[in-house]
Amino acid sequence: MGEITSYKLEDCFHLRARIGWQGLRFEEFIDEGPYLVTGTDFVNGKVYWDTCYHVTEERYRQDTGIQLREHDLLITKDGTIGKTAVVFDCPDKATLNSGVFVVRATTSNVLPHYLYYVLNSQQFSWFMRNILTGSTIKHLNQEHFYNFTFDAPDTVNQRKIVDVLVAVDDVIDKTRAMIEKRINLKNGLMNDLLTGKVRLNGFTGEWKTGKLGDIGSVCMCKRIFKNQTLLRGEVPFYKIGTFGDVADAYISMDLFEQYRKKFSYPKQGDILISAAGTIGRVVVYNGEIAYYQDSNIVWLDNSETKVLNQYLFQYLAIAKWAVPEGSTIPRLYNSNIRATEITYPVDLKEQQSIVDVLTAADERLTSEREQLKKLEDIKRGLMNDLLTNRVSTDKLQGGL
Template structure:
């Protein structure tokens, strides 16, 4: 039976009496990345450069890596097998990637290498204690970031070598099983999302009557549509408006708990606006642009960066408006049912339209003048409602399954964190 002692560190709690507590910089080395310039990159070069956005789900995703030439003076910035990479800034601050068998690649200045011989080291970066360290380092920062010096101060429990091997073997086996479970569930998620997308695509282009006669829509990526349907530009069946600038609005003007709600794309949650997330502005700012004052059943679409993220306005507060980066789309009731239009904008057809208008752009942006020209299939109004009601019912069932699977993934990830915490702190019987 183990005897325990107080580690003196809140996240660790009690640890076996014969274990030590050390700063992690005593066990590993840190290598900060290189500050590449834009002229260092070219798609014809051979060596990927790993940036913070390339660190995803504990792996390096090479698909979008910039490429540079191999240079002798940059040798120290090359990754090696068994390295750990960590993102030092941005939304991914503290995220790590494991380089088990890695390709030749450099790291840029916002990524660091953690290199050491301790087999347990990777698991310390998956504990609640490390998450807390990152949270404290980033707290209050406009741009989240952490330094390797701060990471080096992270205190960890160190068992004797034999126990290190036992714990590492135990966690390797358990975490591999957990990861296999997660990957299977994520694959199922992808299949369900594809099924939902295919259902929307088919229904908004072909309708509900499988025996209806079809005609050529005259639009390449729309294909055939029912013979009695029309095709109309969105500017004729809906009011489309976006904010043009905000006359010098800055974060010091934001209010909390009072004032008009200011909606951004980050406030979209499950196709609705999460009003409690919204920042607030005073009435003077609210009335600067009455053309984008929101009301129930308005559709919102992001038009910058990640284009096409959507929300339906429900339970609209007395005063709500848009920040730049979002289109307000208000269907003309006698011509278009708002929920039908919502499904059109969430179809692959709309995605193809966006690609055609933004292809080749360095900064992705859908212009209002282009969006006005978007042509959509228009059934009779009653048929639009039938299509929307059908899709509501079918998509709700798929969304329910998706939510259930996401919850399973969330729970297994919580279990993994607890398992790692207990094991690396010596509080788990490995038998």
């Protein structure tokens, strides 16, 4: 790969941001005019122009140093610190809001796009962790940032590294686009099939609209108190913050067996529902040994004589929960759940056929998401190898 040189950021790049007295008030954000870019407009390493606010010509002209150009490198210095984006398809007029640096080369020694990948590497994560540790104000200080050091080969090899990583990013972007397409397809299928707007071939029977309370009673586990939980144990205890994820608390097997036998406990196939936080999230209980936080995680004791649990699982993704309009408390009470409407075909075979179609769509979506994760893992490995000079781009020829 040739000679490797160590650089300090200030030796080859200049930082510019909107200074304090130029700060914009929210009422200055308008619907037309020059684009205003903030860190929230960064999506997968690019600026998503459709979400940008706009400002007046006067505000745009106020600082020529933050007027954006094609291929500018941006990084957030406040809020979610360290988010990066490269400017592509730059409009004629665009400027920065507070909280974002534009990083521009002052020499030809380091390609801005190479630096973009460095700023997304583990090395920069460690740098950020070191400068923010112990600080009460989370902010990427210009002085600190200028002191960031990194290694780089000559620009010919930098370009080769960038080309490899851009090629991987292109595949990742296409996979994300496919996932978005499949999500839209699944949403369309749910709205058509779960409402009876579209019927599957061979089915002409009756559909009904009822209440979830007509299907079964709302149940929950017995309350677990904090002094009954363990940091490590035999039985995972899921709270609303870990529902559908990894438990961070446990209970003993003795307590689990005692409560499971004496009080309400889900049966295999029941649909667990989040009643707090992000309300209406659903998880299928598959019979695993686990316990769930009372009132925050509930289920319907469904005999499946009217509605299959698998159909219920799909339907709850589009359900309009019967919560009071204007309510600011994200909470589903048992009465809200019981009063929520559900539409379903009376024929259980039709329900199962609908489930089969939607499950197939879910499986394709899961496959795409798994592929995306693999690609992201490959990219992380490549970045680690290429940016630390452990692997030469020459060894990757024909391997992508």
